[in-house]
Amino acid sequence: MKRQRMNDQGGTVTIHDVARHAGVSSMTVSRVINKNVNVREPLREKVMASIKALKYTMNMAARSTRAGMGGVRIGVLYSHPSASYLNEIMLGGLDQAARLGAQLLLEKCGGLQSQKNAVNRLVEAGVDGVILPPPLCDSAPTVQMLTRVGIPVLALATARPLPEVSAVRIDDFQGALALTRHLIKLGHKRIGFIKGNPTHTPTEVRYEGFLKGLSEAGIALDEALVVQGQFTYKSGLETGRELLDRKDPPTAIFASNDDMAAGVMAVAHGLKISIPEQLSVCGFDDTPVASTIWPQLTTVHQPIVAMGRSSVSTIFERIKELKSGEPSRPAHQLMKFTLMDRDSTGPAPE
Amino acid sequence: MKRQRMNDQGGTVTIHDVARHAGVSSMTVSRVINKNVNVREPLREKVMASIKALKYTMNMAARSTRAGMGGVRIGVLYSHPSASYLNEIMLGGLDQAARLGAQLLLEKCGGLQSQKNAVNRLVEAGVDGVILPPPLCDSAPTVQMLTRVGIPVLALATARPLPEVSAVRIDDFQGALALTRHLIKLGHKRIGFIKGNPTHTPTEVRYEGFLKGLSEAGIALDEALVVQGQFTYKSGLETGRELLDRKDPPTAIFASNDDMAAGVMAVAHGLKISIPEQLSVCGFDDTPVASTIWPQLTTVHQPIVAMGRSSVSTIFERIKELKSGEPSRPAHQLMKFTLMDRDSTGPAPE
């Protein structure tokens, strides 16, 4: 009458196994795991020892089953499938969703009518909250459609969050400022700037950061060195050629994102302008392309994976508040950026 | 004596709600959801209708709790953090892991000693199986260390799987062949080929596919047009310049991956060689860079996200087999590739 369980076959260690091993109840183990204060030190230590001894790790699925928030559905509505960017968001998002036992629903849309349809599909699917990656994070109509039906919205990586939405972002202004200071410190005075797509909020904010960097160093802005890009590689090629074909080209080019910077570098390679000896180039975002190209790109790292994670946590919290009837205010979170000083920037030439 | 549940507040719809609505037992609903055959048509329809009416979706966490496989831990051991590639793998992997209620543990390593340590860490953490993305998928020592302690291994995107491991991959030979045929069909006869890093198994297999394409079209191989790259952008720059600086340059260049193709295109841009009018370029893998650059790259699409998903499923199955005491044989899965005919290839010039 053997009644072997998976447990007996060297399988998963549960909280109960730990409890037995430590000679306590499973509740005590649960409390230790969750850092609940009401456990005395000797017991806590005994439990911790058993956890280590048995190599216990928690079964998240079971936790979220009991926690009751298991059914939470979070929509992610995106329009431009910039593959790598979205991937990183989803990477963090899925990871966190798994931890919380929530479900992520991906929905794609194009124009405005298509946005309406996509929102309807999400509402139909019964989502409890929606995350909007760029550029949709700044779309007032989309936000309104969602808030009107009482669905909380989170704007991811917007530079100027709308008042009624939660947001997870970095400080684009400070990022651009740091990058500009970096170039100036290297001795650059003629710095070209490639603006991004004017419909995205970071475009303007990054430009303002650049201007601030110039002004605080007492460098006058040469408007001829500021050109309009679109955040695309192609626009980087075009504006890069425009800047480098000048009689008096800049010694450094600040592109508002990495794709455009990669375009600039392709042009420079073609003109046999060596980087960084003759020209410094920097980008923004630290997308995969930044470390793919050669020389690797100096840029501002956005912790996109972490931002994806944080977005899910944040909207999850708001959903929880709403479900428990509490009034819920939009939450804002500012993540830290990092200046990645790589090989595409160097001292200004004589 | 109110005893409100989250359910009552417009929250989650459970299988029981559906059952009540349809006037059946929850087991029947479960069977319908899981496409179990033993449900008669009228009942199935009634249940399906209720599911739609109540907008039911399953709580995955609860499923995997009961399924008992909730505690499965799968390690992902990688060495070269090729950001975007790994991201896509993890994207699919996490998604599938969430579905199965499994846990993914990421572990990074460098040299051989570091591999040993990483393997030890994973074993310490009690993983039940390990996924090896490239290039570790071909590392015999790593595979041996794991199989010796009875941990099943899955090689992801290897071209020649070791006999004792499971594998998820595409047919690199057929992919390269398809791409070569495509170029030949466009009228190209002088085709440059850039090999990849010789320590990676796909390198040779892709080259063989290329050779097959030439020979079946009756084109003699010009060894002067075959150069050695390293799968890096930089090696694409260097070998690209080498090929294009010749007196009689090729009309098309087949780079063994996208990064190198991007390097070639950067050189071409610099030499003002227009693509695809004067030169066709193609890559392999369809990484994000392929659709970032301009013109967009013709390449072979590897369904990496799906492969990540499939890897988790496959190793999960093997783990299940092992845990239930069944003998378990390595499983191999061949995914379909897609020829992405984009703008970097065109008819051969006169």
Next chain:
DNA sequence: CGACAAAATGATATCGATATCAAAAATGCA
């Protein structure tokens, strides 16, 4: 020292889905 409040610990019920076995209905066959 004893009574009472506060803290620590345990017992039990529960989350949502499914495995398992039992009961009911449908089917086959003589």
Next chain:
DNA sequence: TGCATTTTTGATATCGATATCATTTTGTCG
């Protein structure tokens, strides 16, 4: 038609973790 067999459906127990409430232990103070 009647009985055996198969298919369909339902009742109940269970997965692992936690909320809740009961119980035990500890601490405090008159």
